[in-house]
Amino acid sequence: MKIAFVGKGGSGKTTLSSLFIRHLAANEAHVVAVDADINQHLGAALGLREDEAAALPAMGAQLPLIKEYLRGSNPRITSAATMIKTTPPGEGSRLLRVREDNPVYDACARTVRLDDGEIRLMATGPFTETDLGVACYHSKVGAVELCLNHLVDGQDEFVVVDMTAGSDSFASGMFTRFDMTFLVAEPTRKGVSVYRQYKEYARDFGVALKVVGNKVQGEDDLDFLRSEVGDDLLVGVGQSDWVRTMEKGRPAPFELLEADNRMALQALQNAAEDSYEMRDWERYTRQMVHFHLKNAESWGNEKTGADLAAQVDPAFVLHEHLSESSTTQPA
Numbered sequence: 001m002k003i004a005f006v007g008k009g010g011s012g013k014t015t016l017s018s019l020f021i022r023h024l025a026a027n028e029a030h031v032v033a034v035d036a037d038i039n040q041h042l043g044a045a046l047g048l049r050e051d052e053a054a055a056l057p058a059m060g061a062q063l064p065l066i067k068e069y070l071r072g073s074n075p076r077i078t079s080a081a082t083m084i085k086t087t088p089p090g091e092g093s094r095l096l097r098v099r100e101d102n103p104v105y106d107a108c109a110r111t112v113r114l115d116d117g118e119i120r121l122m123a124t125g126p127f128t129e130t131d132l133g134v135a136c137y138h139s140k141v142g143a144v145e146l147c148l149n150h151l152v153d154g155q156d157e158f159v160v161v162d163m164t165a166g167s168d169s170f171a172s173g174m175f176t177r178f179d180m181t182f183l184v185a186e187p188t189r190k191g192v193s194v195y196r197q198y199k200e201y202a203r204d205f206g207v208a209l210k211v212v213g214n215k216v217q218g219e220d221d222l223d224f225l226r227s228e229v230g231d232d233l234l235v236g237v238g239q240s241d242w243v244r245t246m247e248k249g250r251p252a253p254f255e256l257l258e259a260d261n262r263m264a265l266q267a268l269q270n271a272a273e274d275s276y277e278m279r280d281w282e283r284y285t286r287q288m289v290h291f292h293l294k295n296a297e298s299w300g301n302e303k304t305g306a307d308l309a310a311q312v313d314p315a316f317v318l319h320e321h322l323s324e325s326s327t328t329q330p331a
Helices: 011-024 050-054 059-071 103-108 135-151 166-171 188-204 219-232 241-247 259-278 281-304
Strands: 002-007 030-038 107-113 117-123 159-165 180-185 211-214 233-237
Touching: 002 011, 002 059, 002 166, 002 188, 011 030, 011 107, 011 159, 011 180, 011 241, 030 211, 059 103, 059 135, 103 107, 103 117, 135 159, 135 233, 180 188, 180 219, 180 259, 188 211, 188 219, 211 259, 219 233, 233 259
Parallel strands: 002 159, 002 180, 030 117, 030 159, 180 211, 211 233
Antiparallel strands: 107 117
16 A cells, blocks of 8 residues: 655644554554655654764666666566656556665665564655755655656555655656555644645545544534545544653654554554455556646656657556566566
8 A cells, every 4th residue: 555644744644654553563554655745754753863864865866777676677668767757657667666675775765673673664765955946846756756657565564655745746757656654733723724725736636634633632623623524534633642752762662652642553453454355456547647748748858858648558557466578577
């Protein structure tokens, strides 16, 4: 399952995504976690020291390697230089699988050991001073989008992405890449403003969206959220002494997280797993192609000097049950 966490800045999005990742690992799921926020805090939320989090390789810096690997022997892609963030896979492309080892993971992922298991962690890389005025952060997130376009995942496999805050998630088609999107909202008018934007943008794309109320202090807060988001409200999460301790750098064992909050995390997992039966790989592939053609016409053709529409393989449908022989794999 591919899971996104979104919300306005300060909503607790990164904290909740890290708790969900810990919960999945404790339930023996296979997890790839991706920090795609402009403020890179997921590593620290998962218990890495500041120097360890800073040492995570930046996916954006490995974009040439990622492109060359994913291109494989796809005859429709003449060179890695003509690939853009939306380039879809086709016959001959290499696909990424959650449980495998491959050069992309070798270059971009690091194993993080948690109390009850381990996960792979990837990060887009921070927006640095040298980027100011000359680069767009979405060019860095493009590495994540390209990987998601080439990812096949199944049950008991989770890719959890901590997205950039606010409505910036809609600057690309990446918001359609997920089986479930959890929008973290505080019980305030500002807290639900991003929900309205997300709901409106996602309406035409069949995006599965659930709201997680955060910093909920009582039934009145839940009533407010219900009145604003209706049936999209999945669960509320209250204050946590465990989280406060963790944020001070003195984490307690995860099994000591408050029972109510553990139940809330299980509700998130249940909602994600329930969406598995609604997966529509044909729609997923069709949307991928839609955004690729849109980006090709808008800027991609001019930037690469190629007709990027020719990269689309009309007979190819991404699916978790694609056989190894249908893609080019490393020797």
